[in-house]
Amino acid sequence: MISNMLRFPITMFDDGLDDWFFPRERSVRQQTRSAYPLVNVGSTENNVDVYIFVPGMEADALDVVIEKNLLSVAGERTQADLHQDEGDYTRQERYEGQFKRVITLPDEVDTESAEAAYRDGVLHVNLAKRAAVKPRQINVAVH
Numbered sequence: 241m242i243s244n245m246l247r248f249p250i251t252m253f254d255d256g257l258d259d260w261f262f263p264r265e266r267s268v269r270q271q272t273r274s275a276y277p278l279v280n281v282g283s284t285e286n287n288v289d290v291y292i293f294v295p296g297m298e299a300d301a302l303d304v305v306i307e308k309n310l311l312s313v314a315g316e317r318t319q320a321d322l323h324q325d326e327g328d329y330t331r332q333e334r335y336e337g338q339f340k341r342v343i344t345l346p347d348e349v350d351t352e353s354a355e356a357a358y359r360d361g362v363l364h365v366n367l368a369k370r371a372a373v374k375p376r377q378i379n380v381a382v383h
Contacts, residue, residue: 276335277313279343288349288367292341295361302363306351311365314340 280291292313294302303314316338345351345367353368 275341276339277341279341281343283346286369288346288369290343290345290365290367292363292365293361294363297361299358299363302358304356304363304365306345306354309345309347309349309351311343311345312340313343313363314338 278293280293282289282291290311294313294315294317297315297317301315303312305312305314317336319334319336346369348369349367350370351367354365355367356363356365358364
């Protein structure tokens with residue numbers, strides 16, 4: 241019993257002690273467990289495009305909301321019928337369960353202009369940028 245109390249947590253050795261003292265960037269495979277669904281955000285001169293990767297889901301199962309320059313996408317992914325009659329999985333990497341991702345949008349986007357489209361497991365949210373406020377020349381009248 242005392243020997244159990246003196247052991248280090250096993251998780252300390254899972255990835256090596258170096259990761260505890262010298263953290264490094266995690267691979268995409270490791271990130272999927274903590275950040276699902278994966279998201280790409282890009283910008284052009286006129287638009288901000290957000291791509292949310294949710295393969296195997298239906299569009300109506302996604303809850304997409306914009307509030308105060310925050311885009312949130314929520315839903316629940318259930319385990320597909322894999323025709324497994326007996327036994328347990330040896331390895332399971334497909335995420336299942338409830339999820340919610342919140343993305344901070346740039347200040348220059350017009351949230352009223354948001355359009356969303358879903359195709360082949362990718363939700364694309366397109367937001368137009370507001371018209372830039374251009375400096376206005378003021379003429380000085382001489383009296």
